[in-house]
Amino acid sequence: MLSVELIVYPKYGRKIDLKHAGLYNLVYEHLRKEWRDTTALIPDTAPHTQDGMAFIAVAVPSFSHVIVAGVRYGTSTAHRGLSCRYAYINGRQPVDIQQILQVSCTSPNGQILIGGIAIVRPFLPSEKAGGMPWAARAVDLGIDTWKATRLGPAQVVNLSEFTGQFALARVEHGSKYLWITMSLCRVSTMVPMDR
DSSP states (O other): OOOGGGEEOOSOOEEEOTTTTTOHHHHHHHHHHHTTTTOOEEETTSOTTSOSEEEOOSSEEEESEEEETTEEEEOTTSGGGGGGOEEEETTTEEEEEEEEEEEEEEOTTSOEEEEEEEEEEEEEEOTTGGGSTTGGGHHHHTEEEEEEEEEOOOEEEEGGGEEEOEEEEEEEETTEEEEEEEEOOOSSOOOOOOO
C-alpha cells in the first residue's frame, strides 16, 4: 500500500454531492469496509440513536487528475484528465477512471479520516485473447485483449491501487472490434491478473 505522501492532488477541484451524482451507496460501502477498524460508519439516513459516525457526503472534493507515485492519472469526465484516464489496478487489470475523490470525515473522538478513492469501470476480458499472436508471451510483453467499448460496472478503489498506465489500441478482428492494452510500465514487474 502506498503512503499518503505519494499521492498529490491538484490545487483546485470541484465539490460534488455524492447522492446527486448517484455515487453515495458505492462510496459509502467502500469506506465502511475501509474504516471499520477505526469507526462504525453509518448512512446519513440512520436514526440518531444508532451508534456510529454518519457519512454525510454533500461537498466532496472531486479532481480532474491526481499524481500517484509520480504518475499522473486523470478522469474520463474532465477535459484535463482525458489524456491519462486509463490505469492498471492491482497488477494488470485495466480500468477507465470515472471520478477521483478525496473523502474526509471526522470521527466522534476527533480523528480525521481521509479516503483518496477513484470510481473506475474495469475492462471486460475477450474470449478471443487466447487466439492472438502474442498470447503465449502476453504476460511478459504486457499485452492483453479486451472487449471493445464495453466496461464492467462501476467500483470504488483506493488511489494506492493504481499500478501503472497502458497504451490502448482498437483492432478489427473478424466482424468485431477489440481493445488491445500494452503496458507502459518498463521499470517494475507487475503482477499478472488471473482470469
